[in-house]
Amino acid sequence: MNRKKKPDLQLAAAAVLLGSILVLSLLAPWLAPWDPNATDMQVRLQGPSPDHPLGTDALGRDLLSRALWGGRASILLALGATLLSMSLGGLAGLAAGWFGGPVDWCLTVLSNIFQGLPGTCLMVAIAGTLGPGVRNLLLALVLTSWAGFSRVVRTETLRIREEAYMEGLRSLGAGPLRLILGHALPQLAAGLAVLFATRAGRCVLSIASLSYLGLGISPPTPDWSVMIRDARLNYRSAPHLILVPGLCIFLLLLGLNLLGDALRERLDVRTGEAREW
């Protein structure tokens, strides 16, 4: 069967999608034909034209330029939030699995508490109470997702710690730092890579959803979700206003999902969790 071929195809598709989104977003300052925030009431709500290849929004802003700029904030924020949650959760999981005993008990209870909270609802409440903004968004994302990393890392660490070769290394005189950094961490890498891709996708989705509700990234930052939010009143007569930015978010999520699936199949890791948004 073509069992081996499929992840390769998936990986290639993911690489093409994510690669082009990243390159286009990075080069936005040079590629965008207009300033993404420049308004021009003369050309508001227009369809595609030579001047504005994807048309303009209700304030006459160029849709192509806004689409090119619109991923930068959320991609950066999603990567930051995922890295931060992974570091925090990874450290907690490593400590819990490695030291066991009261450390493990405390950290497990703590991560169980955070896992037992309804993540989406809490994110809305945190962002809603503290107000929109990058710092509060980051806080909401990290608070609701570090525990997922911690649980996976803890289980893996528990298993690795008991492996025979660990016992061997220990009897050869290897200290805990060397065991953890040199031997346990590389073993955790596969699981973390899969989890990172899945969680980064979840973060993009959460940031997009919160920003759509007006609780995340806010104007004047040009952002895909903010563009959709801005178009709430006009999209019925001008569907391209939500089609363009929505397609961008969709392709980014598709790329991350494909990456996660491909890595999971390739590295043979299982993480089953439901999506909430």
Place this chain on the structure above:
Amino acid sequence: MTMGRYLLHKLLSLLPVLLGITLAAFTLGVLSPGDPAELALSQGGYEPTAEQVAELERQLGLDAPYPVQYLRWVGRALSGDLGTSYRSRRPVAEELLRRLPVTLELAAWSITLACALGLFLGCAAVIGRGRWPDLLIQALTGLQLSFPAFWLGLLLILLFAETLGWLPTSGTGGAGHMLLPAVTLSSATAATAARLLRSTLLGELGKPYCTAAAARGITPARLVVRNALPNAAVPVAALLGNSLGGMLGGSVIVESIFALPGIGSYALEAIGGRDYPALQGYVLLTGLIYVGVTLLVDVVSMLLDPRVRLGGKHL
């Protein structure tokens, strides 16, 4: 472990989670910008004097240390008092309960849809595995998982309500009003369920009893639906049950798009009006329902499958 001990263990492990939920809801109130007493008095353009604010702070117990305030708050919450809404001056608990049925109806429709679609797609993929139905369903579920719910909702409105004019765009009243919101809310869950069912079904089909049934000449469709499905469905049922809790959070988006007056849009209105007691009440209520649903799912999966009990490391 007997059933009773398992239940006791589960209930005990819920205590820290309950502590977490109440702490989270309480902390939100503490962190909220502005002085609650001043906010409560100054709604509607009225500017209270410093004495009035201090007097109300004393009345509300806001001058006590935070741990004391927390205990009092939990005590009041236990007796069903979630405070008074800043905007409407009515009890938050009463307003939440009035709007809860809309959200529950939405969640019920969504879970039913997710269940039906997940079962159908999962079984169809396995029956046609390796051929076009399987590939098609894999692609479809992959696309479904990448659709942000708010975009899907807007596109559905655009297509079915605006262009075709088949369904109403917003508001409540009858099944027609719930169809698009439920499709929006259940799409990702249905895809997750279909994918999980596909993999658990394939796992079952590799087992000796399925080989034996296949050797007796049973058709593939019958083998999947009659023999493998009952065993493969347990983890899927757990997934669906648990996603019911998540849907309460996800309903914020859907209620906002389709203008449904449930607790999700209540939370958004509370945020818009800086009505922090209402937001606290929302967090507490959804948190409690979430925990309750998780507990229920755990118990039901244990009743359905003794392996959950025997292999029982519930991490």
